[in-house]
Amino acid sequence: MVDLRVEIVPGLVLKNPVLSASGTFGYGREYASYFDVAKLGAVITKGLSLKPKIGNPGVRITETACGMLNAIGLENIGIDSFLANELPVLQNLGADVIVNIFGNNQNDYAAIAAKLDQVEGIRALEINISCPNVKAGGIQFGTDPESAARLVAAVRKATTLPLITKLSPNVTDITAVARAVADAGSDALSLINTLLGLAIDLENKRPVLGNVTGGLSGPAIKPVALRMVYQVVQAVSIPVIGIGGIASAEDALEFLMVGAAAIEIGTANFINPQIGIEIVEGIRDYLDQRKYLKITDFIGCLQS
């Protein structure tokens, strides 16, 4: 049977390349009644901030063709409550945990990274510099290579944990931001976060979402995500985790083929809570049928 293990960075070996995307997997426990979450490569938590955050008012989600817009606004329980009430549950479930973090400013990001540095049971941090739905924090750091690099350098100083920086597609050249954060000490990259979009209520002449704009996700964005992963893989020497519209093992394999070291499943979790384990099994079946011994022999096998 094919060996699905992937080494994201030295010391961070995951049992397979299938991860849950932040914001679509709660704190993990919600999925425990659907499948054994320990069988995922890792569970990436909902984005966490130093203090709890209540999120955006009004309509928060709306469906669009083959996708959805969300403007949740990074609602979360805060890092202290996560450590006290959620992390122990995830650990009991046997999950490998990657914590997604964000802040209002650089100091917040560094403070939360420092707080998690010595915590048992956290495999890595994913730094969110790409949420399109909040005014402070998130995307303001992710669209300018210099600010992104400064932020990552500050987080780098605050923790010895492996750092994955999650990039925004809402930029002219994603490879510029990718190179900047790689140079600043990020161990890996994950991309793409959602694409900024707008939905209109024709009848009422208003935006559908309370926040006016939202982040587009789902199968609609897969070709854009795949193109960006393809570009970034060639631009940097650190591992890239592919995200964007993955809804089947075939989708996941396409990202791995262009060189992604792992993938994250997002919106598809909402439609089928068991999709994560189904994709792990689908990848295994595909590679077994083709007599691969190691998944790493498949990663990046795209013929040009």
Place this chain on the structure above:
Amino acid sequence: MYLFTGKILRNRQLTSDIRHLRISAPADFCQQSAPGQFIMLSCNDGLFDPLLKRPFGILNRGENWFEVVIKEVGKGSLQLGEMKEGAIVSGHGPLGNGYPEINSDLNKDDLTPLILVAGGMGIASIASCLLFSLKSSIKAGSRVLLYGAANLDELLLLDEMKESAPDIRIETITDDGSSGRQGWVTELLETELQQYPEALVFACGPEPMLINVQQVLRKVSARGYLSLENRMACGFGVCLGCVQDVTGIDDDGTVESAKVCTQGPVFPADKVVF
């Protein structure tokens, strides 16, 4: 909860845009469903447009089937509503917390009287209190159903409810006076609460109606539960699309956000902050 595929057993047209569907389901799902719970449904698995499952109240259930009422308001509900008998749907449920049992003792005379209040499509949730064939203090305690709709044609499932709960009195009221008198269902509620001041109230309907129900309950210090609805992508507590302000479940009075899907859809009326 269960993930399963079922077959459309019956698709009955109730109005020009409202359908009543019976769908096959595993016995375990049927047995575990309770009045006020909901199911996420799609007839489009793997095709992506529409993408997400849609939430519907579980109206009724038998040994290996359940029923929903679907108002065609958009692409997802339209596609489901147009499904022919024999077509396959995928379901995820039962989800959420239904209406609370009011007493473990089913001796009717000892039960707290229950007033059911439905507005428009809110009947899809409220009717489950009467249609579910289980031994329930909800059904046994129900004294009256107050049912408001736009007009006579939009009053749904009256025969089914009368058959399932012959003792219950049904009072209707409509926006245009085509059935019952013209007015709002909360006007009927005020009258009923004079007759049953100790009653418990279950209500489901459009938000303006629920706001009025809450005000009526507060005025006479009556207790009740409101079943809310909201847009949701997942139905099981992870997308955070459906949150609703409520005052602290811990009774400390602070406003917090609750997920309609997993902490509701039925909430104590005094906790909801509109």
